[in-house]
Amino acid sequence: AQKITQTQPGMFVQEKEAVTLDCTYDTSDPSYGLFWYKQPSSGEMIFLIYQGSYDQQNATEGRYSLNFQKARKSANLVISASQLGDSAMYFCAMRERRDDKIIFGKGTRLHILP
């Protein structure tokens, strides 16, 4: 069964510091995709970054990078040089190749302190 685990309900980080949001997943499908989304208080789910299970290199998008450790089934999001606007809820999610739905974790609420 698919499962996404985010063990950090909340995090407080000083502005300009780097932050790592943890995510582990479980799947028996060898082909899958991993997503990270940001959800501000407005509610919109903002796509941040994607990692495919067969991708050899870790995905990067600007200040976001995904630390993909396939053997450990880990897909942590790293935000470099955090900004006040990064304060939001962050969701890790997965979609198996054989399925249609995206499975989300419970999320991590990130607070950036000035």
Added chain:
Amino acid sequence: ETGVTQSPTHLIKTRGQQVTLRCSSQSGHNTVSWYQQALGQGPQFIFQYYREEENGRGNFPPRFSGLQFPNYSSELNVNALELDDSALYLCASSPARGQGADTEAFFGQGTRLTVV
């Protein structure tokens, strides 16, 4: 912005009523999925539409139904509303499988439904 638009943004309904939520998908995307996000939780998959047919369903009762139109826009209908249906409803659009479906899934801003 993603190009996925949902309407209305907020809605208040009475228990027992019916509601229709709407979603316009991003240009070039022909697959639309709907998710329910209860307060403090991650989104839960309701169903997906592809080529105007339901193409996958989550653990939701039949009173949750949908439609997809030839222009790929979609509706979510919920009958006999219950208090627990109060949630943020999110629509996501993506290309069909084999056309980048693995890498793209963009969400709209959501419709916040309150059932009283």
